[in-house]
Amino acid sequence: MLKEVTATRYVTPLREGGSLPGIVEADDLGTYVMKFTGAGQGRKTLVAEVICGRLGQRLGLRVPELAVIALDPVIGLSEPDQEVQELLKASGGLNLAMDFLPGSLGFDPLAYEVDPAEAGRVVWFDALINNVDRxxxxxxxxxWHGDLWLIDHGATMIWHHNWKGAQASAAKPYDASDHALARFRPDVAAAAAALAPLVTEDVLTAVAAEVPDEWLAGEPGFETPDAVRRAYVEALLARAGSIHERITLNAPSTPRTPQPPGWLTGNGKPWPHPARTQTTAKGDEQ
Known part of the structure; x- marks a missing residue:
């Protein structure tokens, strides 16, 4: 089961994400990237993060450790940003935390080479979970430390937004033409041979069991959280055996103009530091 921690301090928002995740500190002295149940995408984003993140780890892919994090809305009372304050107040209870990787860099193909075997494993995994956001x-x-790490799996398993059409949706092919690793000649066949046998009913059942009941309760068309978990298991299990046959890798839909990463050009935008921001604000007042 996922480790459970309690948020003790909200540090700063990460405005790169549409769901406005934030960096928080917890009672285990760890620092996490926190995703909120009160965000616009709702709790299904967190369900997808748990199922896909934990499945990826079981397949040997590098995914930061996940935890369930309890949030007391009182933390939001001292937050000066009204948008963040409202998000924290709306997210009382259990949320999702991902281990913060200090000093990590955003992946850029001009700065980091990926071998076809690793690229194939990532593309196959994304096809399995129907990841439209890589x-x-x-x-x-x-x-991070010279290795490739996968993050942000909230935009996966599109079928769980319409369970009535889940079977048909899960049977659809996966277009990897615009995938971030398409240029590295991903060996999808080798990845399927190695990974598909690992996606068993027992593994998927164990992964789905890690989703908190309160994120699944009340799902239309299902009587219990376990019934929802079973639906995830069936959809992924049906997809695992043959999805490699339905992956397409054509020319990208839009011409790409690669840009060097910000840390090479000096155009990087660091996360705001609360203390420095406050100091600057006081200086401006003077």
Whole structure:
């Protein structure tokens, strides 16, 4: 089961994400990237993060450790940003935390080479979970200590937004033409041979069991959280055996103009530091 921690301090928002995740400190002295149940995408984003993140780890892919994090809305009372304050107040209870990787860099193909075997494993995994958010536009990968790490799996398993059409949706092919790793000649066949046998009913059942009941309760068309979990298991299990046959890798839909990463050009935008921001604000007043 996922480790459970309690948020003790909200540090700063990460405005790169549409769901406005934030960096928080917890009672285990760890620092996490926190995603909120009160965000616009709702709790299904967190469900997808748990199922896909934990499945990726079981397949040997590098995904930061996940935890369930309890949030007391009182933390938001001292937050000066009205948008963040409202998000914190709306997210009382259990939320999702991902281990913060200090010093990590956003993946850029001009600065980091990926071998075909690793690229194939990532593309196959994304095809399995129908990840529509690992494109060259938004790679959702980090480089940390020289290794490639996968993050942000909230925009996966599109079928769980319409369970009535889940079977048909899960049977659809996966277009990897715009995938962030398409240029590295991903060996999808080798990845399927190695990874598909690992995606068993027992593994998927164990992964789905890690989703908190309160994120699944009240799902239309299901009587219990376990019934929802079973639906995830069936959809992924049906997809695992043959999805490699339905992956397409054509020319990208839009011409790409690669840009060097910000840390090479000096155009990087660091996360705001609360103390420095406050100091600057006081200086401006003077």
């Amino acid at each position: 494109s060259w536009r938004n790679p959702n990968m980090l480089v």
